[in-house]
Amino acid sequence: MSWESVIGLEVHVQLSTRSKIFSGSATAFGAEPNTQANAVDIALPGVLPVMNREAAVMAVKFGLAVNATVNQRSVFARKNYFYPDLPKGYQISQYEIPIVGPGYLDIEVDGEILRVGITRAHLEEDAGKSLHEDFHGMTGIDLNRAGTPLLEVVSEPDMRSAAQAVAYLRKMHTLVRYLGICDGNMQEGSFRCDANVSVRRAGDDRLGTRTELKNINSFRFVEKAINFEIERQVEVIEGGGSVVQETRLYDPDRDETRSMRGKEQAHDYRYFPDPDLPPLVIDDDFVEASRRAMPELPDAKRRRFVESYGLREADADMLVTDRPVADYFEAVCAATAADARTAANWVNGDVAAALNRDGIDMTAIPVPAEHVGRLLDRIADGTISGKIAKDVFSTMWSSGDDPDSIIESRGLKQISDAGAIEQIVDAVLADSAAQVEQYRAGNQKVVGFLVGQVMKRSEGKANPKQVNEILRRKLDA
Amino acid sequence: MPHRHSLTELAAMLRAREISAVELLDHFLARIEAAGELNAFITVDAEGARAQARAADDMLAGDDPPPLAGVPIAHKDIFCTRGLKTSCGSRILDNFIAPYDATVVERLAAAGAVTLGKTNMDEFAMGSSNETSWYGPVKNPWDAARVPGGSSGGSAAAVAARLVPGATGTDTGGSIRQPAAFCALTGLKPSYGRVSRYGIVAFASSLDQAGPLAQSAADAALLLDAMAGFDSRDSTSLENQLPPTRASLEDGLRGLRIGLPKEFFDAGVDATVAAAVEAAVAALCKLGATTVEVSLPNMAAGIPCYYVIAPAEASSNLARFDGVRYGYRCDDPVDLADLYERSRAEGFGAEVKRRIMIGTYALSSGYYDAYYLKAQKIRRLIASDFDTAFEQCDIVLGPTTPTTAFALGEKTDDPVSMYLNDIYTNTVNLAGLPGVSLPVGFDAAGLPIGMQLIGPYLGEARLLNVAHRYQGVTDYHRQLPGMFA
């Protein structure tokens, strides 16, 4: 019996506004507890919410980016429940009419394009945090995060595998960072995901009973949690049982999902329109102003990289995943006469490897793009070889110096003087009688060895192309 | 004796330096002291008030003092006051000192008024008799065996007994107008959005408005002009710039069309009350007004509609009182549920709990459409009834309450009969309109009778103008209860 899994995702995107969605408190991460929780955030009596324009702008940009309807009129509602990290006893959220209506995101998995429907995206406020350690058996409440703007993006149950879910999530992650509406930091909880998972027998049209997986805050955990849950549900059904609709918590240490049953009250959120907040009206001017403020999006950028720079799809894909990487690539191109493919190879290769090795992201790169551009020029104009260039790059990384001064001070300039190269070649040939003999007996492979010897003796500075030519000329003489 | 002067007169006397702010304050503090049995105040801030009065005297000695410089006022204990207890008449806030001032408090202070204390009120403004207060009932200065009305009963009693020349109140379903009627005062509920709600402990956010409880329409205008205006901290505050209501007080009434809704004069109203209102209409006609019969066909549905919407919003607004960040917390909670349930059960009184439960029920899964949504639709009908009426008239007029003040304890066992007291007032809140109650006579027992004028949206100036002109030809508003003359 074969099974099909059905997956929908709810992504909480923390919007990177300076101030909170309904108050003028700062949203910076990592402040001392409760120092960024003002009267509105801690719900003192009589205080009232006032909406942050930028949160609406960000939501509209997101809507435009996922080809969605932006609702001209959306309504904030109160979602009522008691929890110590929810100071008002209700969360201000959008219920019946969200700011962003239906849209979609195209993802690619194993060369196939899948269109994932986005049901809606709505604005809401985040809750505070409960801290359980070391308060003499009490729980401590920090309300700094309370009131931070969130955009909750709900997908259709269009995904059929954990791999598709991860691809969707990665694409969404790239998109929100491109739009500049979220820093995407999953460790700090700026980008969080819940997954709705169900299984059904292949060919069955009806949806199975779903479970909601919480607490999956890395791409790797999303994949593992969903795969675990699919297997678990199949086992339950094949064992004659039935799946219970419930919320399950993913435990990354044990790599399993656990029922939260019993710890959860029966929910009855008693939503109703928040009488403190008139409807949010987004007119055409607002939408157009938001559209004008949008950057080029990843799909468009990839197309442009392929079309105007002549890059391979795979290279373009890698470059556009992170907007600063793509920007860096373009800055390198602008600074060099070398061709764009070489630039792409460098950015995706040596540059990416160095970033990875040092554990930093592109925004913290110590080497200006202009320096890389100039380095590529020095390869192109024959000043240095590609191999020497790697050494130069390594010095550029550690010193911050520009390539020309490094080449100059370390005397790395390529030897392109035919006379000088000929001298070295003659010396090598004199020391390599056996190899010369082999060549003349028809073994072409020894040329590589001989070139290597010449390069070694020139300390890598001889122009490899000239070395090849001169060597062959002499051998064939 | 300074308390025989209206607030408007006192403001003028202060400016003329006929009396100092400190002298005036001491006079009223002594009256409060002597009238303790009324239970009108929860907090009297003699020390703070004296400092404000001294500052006011300095301003009065200088050029161009602000309009209310040195005038003592009292705030209903629903307005947050920095450094001064704000209890909202509830045990759950008995220890609550707000770290900020309500906008209304700020504005009146900026106008030079001296805050003398905080007045008693029904708990969380839920009541029509001031008997649900954690601090005990307030007595009506006209008859100590009767209620002063509610929920702004403390403010009404304090002004009626001239313990203070004017006070603030809030009105969610009649809580300014009904006590004004029971105490022979002029009380105004402004149009929704005209006065900022920032810093007012919320009862029902789509209905709450703050306004003055005053001795006369002129006093009410002076206070309203100081209280009202745009506030960026309240998303429901209107940005409209409106002329001061004071400016048009003396306008003539010729051509004024008064709409008399037949539903206001049916069998439900006490005959003495109806007669006094009819006499007042005759007086207005003498001043040039004409009358026209209008209809508010859905008025009877106002009470049921209101008792869904107000409790629904309240059930959510009062969720923040959970014993976690401020206010009352029960002793030794064993777990979180215990902390919530006991803090709230011990902190709230019976009427508040009833309303929280009704509101929770009306919003709960399976009942929302039948109750909350149905009420919202009726709300629309009630608002359009007024729109239709205002096509035929400039103001709507009727009694404020069906009867004069009832006896303490008379309705405490029967919440429904208490609710019916708001029948003429709460539709005005549902529609967001301005309404003013003014005294138009006394019944055989000497209890005040109130008449309500309702205006179209932002029609406060016209209402106060009509009330003022009426008060120019009558003296009901100048009568004082014998004990407090």
Next chain:
Amino acid sequence: MSITKEDVHRIATLARLRIGDEEVDGYADNLSRILDLVEQMNAVDTDAIEPMAHPLDVALRLRPDEVTETDRRDAFLEIAPAADRGLYLVPRVIE
């Protein structure tokens, strides 16, 4: 419609109000009477009537994205029933 004891318990739990056994009958009776009053709404025909959530017919005002608040933690924690090291304290929450 009348409110049963079970309804009282259900609503009280949702609203986080501890209602003693001796109080349940009283609440059931009072709430039933209030509901009878409320159900007079059913006499009104509201077909095709748009619900009215609010008396104001305005669009939400939006404020600029600026940090306008300063840290007032000490003043706020001073009125808290239980606080330690900058945190509000509640009985242990099990997650």
